[in-house]
Amino acid sequence: MKIEKTGVVGAGIMGTGLALTLLLYGKTVFLIDSDKSKLEIFENDLIKNIRFQILFNAEWKDIVPDKLKHNLITSTNPEILNSADYIIENVTEDWEIKKELWEKLDSICKKETIFASNTSAIPITKQASVTKRPDKVIGIHFMNPVPLKPVVEVIKSELTSDETIKNTLSFLEEIGKRGILINDAPGFVSNRVLMLTINEAFYLLQEGTASISEIDEIFKTCFGHKMGPFETADLIGLDTILLTLKVLKDNLKDNKFTPCPLLRTVVDKGFFGAKNKKTIYQYFNLNN
Amino acid sequence: MNELKKKIKLFISEKIDITNLADTDDMFKQGFVNSLFAMELVMFVENEIGVKVENKDLMLDNFRSVCAIEKFIMSKK
Numbered sequence: 001m002k003i004e005k006t007g008v009v010g011a012g013i014m015g016t017g018l019a020l021t022l023l024l025y026g027k028t029v030f031l032i033d034s035d036k037s038k039l040e041i042f043e044n045d046l047i048k049n050i051r052f053q054i055l056f057n058a059e060w061k062d063i064v065p066d067k068l069k070h071n072l073i074t075s076t077n078p079e080i081l082n083s084a085d086y087i088i089e090n091v092t093e094d095w096e097i098k099k100e101l102w103e104k105l106d107s108i109c110k111k112e113t114i115f116a117s118n119t120s121a122i123p124i125t126k127q128a129s130v131t132k133r134p135d136k137v138i139g140i141h142f143m144n145p146v147p148l149k150p151v152v153e154v155i156k157s158e159l160t161s162d163e164t165i166k167n168t169l170s171f172l173e174e175i176g177k178r179g180i181l182i183n184d185a186p187g188f189v190s191n192r193v194l195m196l197t198i199n200e201a202f203y204l205l206q207e208g209t210a211s212i213s214e215i216d217e218i219f220k221t222c223f224g225h226k227m228g229p230f231e232t233a234d235l236i237g238l239d240t241i242l243l244t245l246k247v248l249k250d251n252l253k254d255n256k257f258t259p260c261p262l263l264r265t266v267v268d269k270g271f272f273g274a275k276n277k278k279t280i281y282q283y284f285n286l287n288n
Numbered sequence: 289m290n291e292l293k294k295k296i297k298l299f300i301s302e303k304i305d306i307t308n309l310a311d312t313d314d315m316f317k318q319g320f321v322n323s324l325f326a327m328e329l330v331m332f333v334e335n336e337i338g339v340k341v342e343n344k345d346l347m348l349d350n351f352r353s354v355c356a357i358e359k360f361i362m363s364k365k
C-alpha cells in the first residue's frame with residue numbers, strides 16, 4: 001500500500017512533532033485541530049522548526065523548508081481527511097474524545113484508510129470496536145520529541161489484520177522509525193511502567209523523602225537515565241500524565257494507578273509542564 | 289577582545305552563566321545549554337549580526353563554541 005497523504009489529528013505536542021516528521025520525509029500532511037490557534041502556531045513556526053531539525057541531522061541538508069510548507073494543509077474541519085491514506089490521531093488522552101473522533105472519521109474516510117492511535121494508554125481494541133473497520137485500526141505509540149526518537153511501540157489489537165500491521169511497519173520505516181510490535185493492554189509496555197514510576201516519584205516528593213532535583217538526580221546519576229521522572233513529566237505534560245493514570249485505573253481497575261494528590265493539585269493549578277511553560281520545577285520554586 | 293567576539297559573548301551571557309566557559313568550550317557537550325539554544329544562536333547570527341545561515345551551514349559544529357561562531361561569521365563576511 002502506498003501511503004502519500006497522511007492525516008494527523010490533534011496539533012498538540014505529539015501531533016505537531018509527528019506532522020513535522022512526516023513533512024521532513026516528504027509526505028503530504030493534513031493537520032487537524034479543533035483549536036485553530038494550535039494550527040496557526042504550527043504554521044508560523046514551521047520554517048524555524050524545519051531548520052532546527054536540519055541543524056541536528058545532516059540527512060536533511062538538501063531540504064528546502066519553503067517547499068515542505070506546500071505539503072501541509074491545516075483545518076479545524078476533519079472532512080478534509082476524506083482522501084487521506086493513513087490517519088494518526090493525537091488528540092487529548094480522553095476516551096470520550098477519541099471515541100467520538102473515530103466514529104466521525106469512520107464516516108468521513110475512504111474504507112481502505114488505516115487508523116492509528118497515538119494514545120498513551122487507551123486499549124486499541126476498545127478504539128477499534130467503535131469503527132466499522134476494526135481490522136484497520138492499530139496503535140502507534142510515538143515517543144516525544146517525535147522527530148528525534150527512532151523507535152516506537154506498535155500495538156496490534158485482537159482485531160488488527162496482518163496487512164494493517166505490515167503496512168504500518170513499512171510506513172514507519174519510510175519515516176525513519178522502527179516499530180516494536182506488541183499485544184494490546186492498557187498503557188502497553190512503556191506507560192504501564194512509566195506512569196507508575198512518575199506517580200510514585202510524586203508520592204516521594206509529597207512525603208518529603210527527597211526534593212524534586214534529588215529524585216531526578218538519583219535516576220540520572222545512579223541509573224544512568226537521560227532524564228529523571230520529573231524532567232520526563234515536564235516533557236510529556238503533567239496534564240497528560242494525570243489523564244493517563246486515570247485511563248490506566250479505569251481500564252485495569254487497580255488502585256495502584258490512583259493519581260498522587262500532589263500531581264492533581266499541580267495540574268489543577270494550571271501547571272502542565274514545558275508545553276505551557278509552567279513546569280513542576282517552577283511550581284516548587286514558587287511554592288516552597 | 290574584538291567587537292564581534294564581545295557581541296557573541298554578550299548574547300550568550302544573557303542566557304547562561306559564562307563565568308566558566310572558555311571561548312573554545314563546546315557549550316552543548318558540557319551541558320551549558322540545551323539543544324533549543326542552538327536555534328537561538330542561529331537566529332542571533334541572522335538577526336543581530338546580519339549573516340544569513342544557509343541550509344548547508346546549519347550544522348551544530350558552526351555554533352558549538354564562541355570561537356566556532358566567530359569563525360563561521362568571519363567566513364561569511
Ligand SMILES: NC(=O)c1ccc[n+]([C@@H]2O[C@H](COP(=O)([O-])OP(=O)(O)OC[C@H]3O[C@@H](n4cnc5c(N)ncnc54)[C@H](O)[C@@H]3O)[C@@H](O)[C@H]2O)c1
Pocket residue numbers: 009010011012013014015032033034035038089090091092093094097101118119120121141142143144235236237240244275
Ligand atoms: N506528550 C507525550 O509525551 C505523549 C507521548 C506519546 C503519546 N501521547 C498521547 O498523544 C495524545 C496527544 O498528546 P499531547 O501530549 O500531544 O497532548 P496535547 O494536550 O499537547 O494536545 C492535544 C491536542 O488535541 C486537540 N484536540 C482535542 N480534542 C480534539 C478533537 N476532537 N479534534 C481535534 N483536535 C482535538 C487539542 O486542541 C490539543 O491541541 C494523547 O493521547 C497522549 O496521551 C503523548
